[in-house]
Amino acid sequence: MPSKRRLRWALAPVGIAAVVVLAGCSSTELHGFLPGFEDPNAKPATNHTDMVAGLWVNSWIVLLVVGIITWGLMGWAAIVYRRRKGQTGLPVQLRYNMPIEIFYTIVPLILVIGFFAFTARDQTILETQTENPDVSITAIGKQWAWDFQYNGDQKDGSDAVWSMGVQAEPAANGDVDQAKLPTLYLPVDKSVKIQLQSRDVIHSFWIIDFLYKKDMYIGRDNYWSFTPTREGTYAGKCAELCGEYHSAMLFNVKVVSESEYEDYLASLREKGQTGSITDAYDRLGNLPGTGETTTDEEEND
Secondary structure: OHHHHHHHHHHHHHHHHHHHHHHOOOHHHHOOOOOOOOOOOOOOOEOOHHHHHHHHHHHHHHHHHHHHHHHHHHHHHHHHOOOOOOOOOOOOOOOOOHHHHHHHHHHHHHHHHHHHHHHHHHHHHHHOOOOOOOEEEEEEEEOOEEEEEEEOOOOOOOOOEEEEOOOOOEOOOOOEOHHHOOEEEEEOOOOEEEEEEEOOOOEEEEEHHHOEEEEEEOOEOEEEEEOEOOOEEEEEEEOOOOOOOHHHOEEEEEEEOHHHHHHHHHHHHHOOOEOOOOOOOOOOOOOOOOOOOOOHHHHHO
């Protein structure tokens, strides 16, 4: 009984210290140091970022608990079964310990199943595409910049507008000239579906604060559906090594009000940037079925 009381008194300062440390954590620390949570009073960047952060943080908590238990058992075994003064030879060797063997077989199995189940659940939500989004956009990756097409209501793309970007350029002080980066505009609190295409090699579309990235393949389109929930400017980049100037393949995302979004689309129309973006620069011209021409000699070969 006295030993249990002493143990409780010994653990009390540890618990108090843990509470104090956690209470002093910033929003960034509580979200596992993921980007986009610097302001504790701000909304999440999209309707999915809180879910992604929760999976990340809870996974690390479980792993740290497992680590603490493992390190504690290792330290306990090293101390309890150490060679005592005056002892010679090896300590008593045990062939097996059924409770421990069951423990280190069942627990990892439970952990693997748990991680798989929660990951599969969140992945299903992330990969579910909106059938009738408020905004439909086509993002095209190219070496080494981005094109953005804002698809209208017409299926033939006649009422679409677009912007075409160039790779990042350094300013006079050596920093990237943000004003010249390709910029994707999104309306806040509106469902968005982005069709991801590539003109050449594999790229990866990554808006950092949105906590998600998706690959872009030539000849195969990917899709990403979400709802931006916080106005602001966000950094984006290609997350797949795609050639010499991969590091210059940057873009910005501006989440704005619906009226600002419509004003931006109107400005593109005024510039004459209407209709679907041409695919003349895609590296698909020599694929079977694309209308490529061959000489008689090649056909005979």
